[in-house]
Amino acid sequence: MSARRVLAIDAGQSDIKVRVDDGSRREDLAFRGIHTGGPLLPQLARVVHETLQRTGTEPDIVAAGISGLTDRDADADALLSLVHADGVRATMLAHDSTTSFLGALGDRHGAVVAAGTGVVTLAVGATDTARVDGWGWIMGDAGSGYWIGREALDAVMRAYDGRGPATLLTDDALARWPDLSQAYMALQADHDRVRVVASLARNVARAADAGDAVAREISHRAAQQLAWSARTAVRRVRTDEPVFDVCAIGGVFASRTLHDAFAAALGEGAGLRLVAPQGVGIDGALALAEITTAHPLGTAVHRAGAI
Known part of the structure; x- marks a missing residue:
C-alpha cells in the first residue's frame, strides 16, 4: 500500500465497515448498515464525515465497495462533491462483488x-x-x-x-x-x-x-x-x-x-x-485504491478526481 491516505468503506446492509490507512497506521470503525430504500451517496458522505471526526484523519482517497450498487448510485463525481470539503481528492466506487473478490483472492x-x-x-x-x-x-x-x-x-x-x-x-x-x-x-x-x-x-x-x-x-x-x-x-x-x-x-x-x-x-x-x-470485504475496499484500469476488474470501478 502506498503512502496515500485512504478511507476504505465496505458498505453492507447489516453494517458498514470502515478502515482508515495513512501508510503508517490503520484504524477500523463500524457503522449501521446502509438503508437501501434511501439515497445512497448522502449515507456514505455521513460515514466519511463521522469517521473524520472520530479519527482526525484527512484522507486523499475514499474507496467504497457497496452492496447492491446500481448505475444510478455509482456516481463517484457526486460523492466527491459531498466530501471534497473534507480534503478528499478522489473517490472510487464499486459493487461489493468487486471488493469481496479483491479481498478474498486479490x-x-x-x-x-x-x-x-x-x-x-x-x-x-x-x-x-x-x-x-x-x-x-x-x-x-x-x-x-x-x-x-x-x-x-x-x-x-x-x-x-x-x-x-x-x-x-x-x-x-x-x-x-x-x-x-x-x-x-x-x-x-x-x-x-x-x-x-x-x-x-x-x-x-x-x-x-x-x-x-x-x-x-x-x-x-x-x-x-x-x-x-x-x-x-x-x-x-x-x-x-x-x-x-x-x-x-x-x-x-x-x-x-x-x-x-x-x-x-x-x-x-x-x-x-x-x-x-486471504482477506474480507474491507481488505478489498482498501485494495480498490490501488486498482488500475488494466486489472480485469478495473472497468468495474467508478472514479472521480485525481491523486
Whole structure:
C-alpha cells in the first residue's frame, strides 16, 4: 500500500465497515448498515464525515465497495462533491462483488461467493468476468441471510398452523414476537424488516448445528443455492484451467452445517476447489485504491478526481 491516505468503506446492509490507512497506521470503525430504500451517496458522505471526526484523519482517497450498487448510485463525481470539503481528492466506487473478490483472492483467477444479508458471486477468469445474483431480497439473493431468515419464518408459521413439523426456530421467533399471530403485522411495519429477517439466519445456524431437522434442511437448501451460483459463474469464465478456486465469505458461512453442505455441493462440479480467503470485504475496499484500469476488474470501478 502506498503512502496515500485512504478511507476504505465496505458498505453492507447489516453494517458498514470502515478502515482508515495513512501508510503508517490503520484504524477500523463500524457503522449501521446502509438503508437501501434511501439515497445512497448522502449515507456514505455521513460515514466519511463521522469517521473524520472520530479519527482526525484527512484522507486523499475514499474507496467504497457497496452492496447492491446500481448505475444510478455509482456516481463517484457526486460523492466527491459531498466530501471534497473534507480534503478528499478522489473517490472510487464499486459493487461489493468487486471488493469481496479483491479481498478474498486479490489478483488470482477464481470465484468468490459473498453471502451476508444479501449474496453475490463474482468469477474472474483469464479473459472474462461473470457476476451471478446479487439481485436483492425481492428478486434474488438465493441462499443469503435474508433468504434463510425468510425460510425460517415460513417454517415457524407452518409449524404454528400445523402445516409443518415442530422446530427450535419457533422459540427464537417467540422471543422476538410473543404473539406469533401478530408477528407478520409487526414485521411488515418494521422499517428495518430486511435486516430483522436476515438476522434470523444466526438462529438457523445455531439450530442446525444443534441437530434441528428443519433448520438443517433450510441450511442445506441455502448451500445448494450458493453452490449453484458459484458453479454458474465459473462456467461462464472458465477456459482450460484444470482446477478453479472458489472462496466462500460472509456471515452466512459461519454456520458449520451450511459451510459443510456448500463444500459438498461444490464438489459435485468437477475441478472446483474451495480455498480459504486471504482477506474480507474491507481488505478489498482498501485494495480498490490501488486498482488500475488494466486489472480485469478495473472497468468495474467508478472514479472521480485525481491523486
